[in-house]
Amino acid sequence: MSASTQALSPPHRDPDTRARLGWTLVALVLLWPLLVLAEFRPWALFDAGNLRVMGSFLGGFLPPATSTEFLGYLLDATLETMAIATAGIALALLLAVPLSILSTRALAVSKIGPGPGRLGDRMARAAGRALLTFLRAIPEIVWALMFVRVLGLGPAAGVLALAITYGGMLGKVYTEILESIDTRPARAILEAGGGRFAALAYGLLPNAAQELTSYTVYRWECAVRASVIMGFVGAGGLGQLMDQSMKMLNGGEAATILFVFLVLVLFADSLSATLRRALA
Amino acid sequence: MGFELESAGLTHGNGFRALQRVSLRVGRGERVAVIGPSGAGKTSLIRLLGTALRPTEGRLDVLGANPWRLSAGALRRLRARIGTIHQSPPIPPRLRVVTAIHAGRLGRWPAWKGLLSLLYPVDVAGAHAALARFDLADRLFERCDRLSGGQLQRVGIARVLYQQPDLILADEPVSALDPALADAALGELVAESARSGASLFASLHAVDLALKWFPRIIGLRGGEVVFDLPTARLTDSMLHELYAAEGAMLPVQARDAAAGATTDPEADAKVIRLDTSRGR
Ligand SMILES: Nc1ncnc2c1ncn2[C@@H]1O[C@H](COP(=O)(O)OP(=O)(O)O)[C@@H](O)[C@H]1O
Ligand SMILES: [Mg+2]
Numbered sequence: 001m002s003a004s005t006q007a008l009s010p011p012h013r014d015p016d017t018r019a020r021l022g023w024t025l026v027a028l029v030l031l032w033p034l035l036v037l038a039e040f041r042p043w044a045l046f047d048a049g050n051l052r053v054m055g056s057f058l059g060g061f062l063p064p065a066t067s068t069e070f071l072g073y074l075l076d077a078t079l080e081t082m083a084i085a086t087a088g089i090a091l092a093l094l095l096a097v098p099l100s101i102l103s104t105r106a107l108a109v110s111k112i113g114p115g116p117g118r119l120g121d122r123m124a125r126a127a128g129r130a131l132l133t134f135l136r137a138i139p140e141i142v143w144a145l146m147f148v149r150v151l152g153l154g155p156a157a158g159v160l161a162l163a164i165t166y167g168g169m170l171g172k173v174y175t176e177i178l179e180s181i182d183t184r185p186a187r188a189i190l191e192a193g194g195g196r197f198a199a200l201a202y203g204l205l206p207n208a209a210q211e212l213t214s215y216t217v218y219r220w221e222c223a224v225r226a227s228v229i230m231g232f233v234g235a236g237g238l239g240q241l242m243d244q245s246m247k248m249l250n251g252g253e254a255a256t257i258l259f260v261f262l263v264l265v266l267f268a269d270s271l272s273a274t275l276r277r278a279l280a
Numbered sequence: 281m282g283f284e285l286e287s288a289g290l291t292h293g294n295g296f297r298a299l300q301r302v303s304l305r306v307g308r309g310e311r312v313a314v315i316g317p318s319g320a321g322k323t324s325l326i327r328l329l330g331t332a333l334r335p336t337e338g339r340l341d342v343l344g345a346n347p348w349r350l351s352a353g354a355l356r357r358l359r360a361r362i363g364t365i366h367q368s369p370p371i372p373p374r375l376r377v378v379t380a381i382h383a384g385r386l387g388r389w390p391a392w393k394g395l396l397s398l399l400y401p402v403d404v405a406g407a408h409a410a411l412a413r414f415d416l417a418d419r420l421f422e423r424c425d426r427l428s429g430g431q432l433q434r435v436g437i438a439r440v441l442y443q444q445p446d447l448i449l450a451d452e453p454v455s456a457l458d459p460a461l462a463d464a465a466l467g468e469l470v471a472e473s474a475r476s477g478a479s480l481f482a483s484l485h486a487v488d489l490a491l492k493w494f495p496r497i498i499g500l501r502g503g504e505v506v507f508d509l510p511t512a513r514l515t516d517s518m519l520h521e522l523y524a525a526e527g528a529m530l531p532v533q534a535r536d537a538a539a540g541a542t543t544d545p546e547a548d549a550k551v552i553r554l555d556t557s558r559g560r
Contacts (some may be wrong), residue, residue, distance in 0.1 A: 015457065046431055109352075109356070110352065113331070113332075113334040113348065114334070115331075115334075115352065116350065116351055116352045117352045121354055147375075181374070184370040185370045185371060185372050187370070188364070188370035189383060189387075190359075191330060191332045191359060191361065192359055192360060192362070192364065192365065192384070192387045192443060193356045193357065193358075193360025193362075193386070193387025193388070194360075194383075194386035194387050195356075195386070195391050195394075196396070197391045197394070198383075198386040198389075198391060198394040198395075201394065201398055202371075202372075202375070202379065202382075202383045202386060202394070202398075203372065203383075205373040206372035206373075207372045207373075207374070209374075224356065241416060279374075
């Protein structure tokens with residue numbers, strides 16, 4: 001230990017300094033081999049040969065397709081994609097809402113004291129979390145591949161796949177949002193004999209509604225993108241259209257489809273902003 | 281019976297002993313104030329009685345039952361009969377005042393009624409009456425984040441009166457109010473206890489208010505009961521000894537408000553005239 005650290009008398013030294021330095025070092029030591037493993041070499045992008053390849057790939061997208069016939073297909077596919085994403089999120093909510101209410105510690109009345117039933121409650125919370133983990137651990141594309149085999153080509157497979165994976169993601173994040181806001185109002189209601197739903201509605205939702213809404217809308221946006229990937233395996237919507245365009249090496253059509261994505265993402269953004277303002 | 285503690289102790293999670301050897305008995309309808317310097321354990325004691333914390337030693341009986349021997353359902357019914365006024369009201373800022381008041385009855389209402397009341401307030405008249413006692417009836421449909429700290433504290437009191445508990449616990453319930461309002465608010469609490477027969481147990485920072493409104497006073501210091509006496513038998517020297525660590529002057533409500541009076545040594549003598557303000 002150096003003389004200068006000894007010179008600082010203990011009460012004037014931040015006791016957390018050593019831990020912070022330590023964790024920073026640990027993070028760096030862990031990050032390095034991960035970057036090597038992931039073959040992180042961004043400078044390769046600026047190689048003259050690679051730049052030419054990317055340029056001709058992107059050049060193939062121009063000009064965007066605007067034929068009336070294609071735009072007709074595009075409109076149908078866009079509506080189908082929005083329907084898949086919306087129905088998928090709606091079904092996902094049916095899984096996520098009850099599971100997050102079950103799993104969140106913010107509504108655990110038996111933790112107060114702790115009181116009766118804490119063992120059962122703890123097991124229920126662990127089971128809820130485990131189920132949420134399972135639901136989101138398997139990528140939606142895997143579910144889509146399976147459901148396409150069972151239900152045949154079309155949007156139904158995409159909807160079910162989204163419902164399962166996104167149910168798990170929404171449920172996990174809802175659980176954590178409910179724990180990260182001020183939980184004293186809900187606790188006060190539980191301490192005055194109120195039930196779980198009352199504590200949620202009067203104590204947590206007023207503070208959490210904005211976060212919950214913006215995460216849900218963001219997930220809808222992700223579902224739009226995910227439905228494209230699933231479209232490649234035959235689950236309908238813009239993805240299926242994009243798959244056909246790519247197979248026919250029609251970059252112009254792909255460009256128009258990508259433009260529709262941009263519009264959908266912008267739409268999700270403004271919807272989120274509007275809802276947040278309404279709930280402020 | 282109100283409650284009974286028998287050589288109860290409370291050790292917090294970090295090993296800090298906040299209460300030790302506390303024995304108290306407060307009867308039905310009795311009104312008792314607890315005073316003591318900051319850090320004495322007043323909040324800990326109130327949370328113990330409100331079944332928010334569990335004693336680590338000794339025995340606790342609240343409203344005729346040992347809460348920690350009850351089943352989950354019975355504990356919930358017991359908690360619905362205990363109303364705790366928190367020092368800073370645990371009310372989400374976005375809640376409307378009417379909803380914040382209704383939250384007081386969530387322990388009695390079935391879940392559907394609580395949820396319905398969020399869509400359309402089921403008992404506007406009751407909430408209005410509770411607020412009117414604190415001159416806040418015109419704020420019924422205001423949002424809580426539009427209220428001042430003192431107004432919010434009175435909403436917190438009104439909510440507990442609306443709960444109609446059999447035991448009212450109040451943790452420095454008037455700390456954010458100016459002297460006139462503090463006096464009126466304590467008067468309402470005392471009147472409610474007299475009307476409904478509920479026991480009232482309040483921690484107070486201002487000694488003069490305790491002397492004025494409560495016939496029995498408990499002095500708490502370092503987690504131990506220093507005295508437990510009828511107000512008429514309290515002496516100046518006992519009070520000064522209780523606050524010895526805080527300097528020569530007793531914390532009182534009236535002086536806190538009168539700017540400059542703090543330096544006037546006679547202010548003390550004026551306010552703490554024990555024989556004139558002694559228990560009602
Ligand atoms: N959750 C807690 N964990 C550890 N110590 C606590 C906790 N709550 C209170 N204390 C300590 O217990 C003592 C009594 O606190 P409290 O009951 O809030 O006193 P008062 O309300 O009289 O000011 C204080 O020294 C405080 O630091
Ligand atoms: Mg306190």
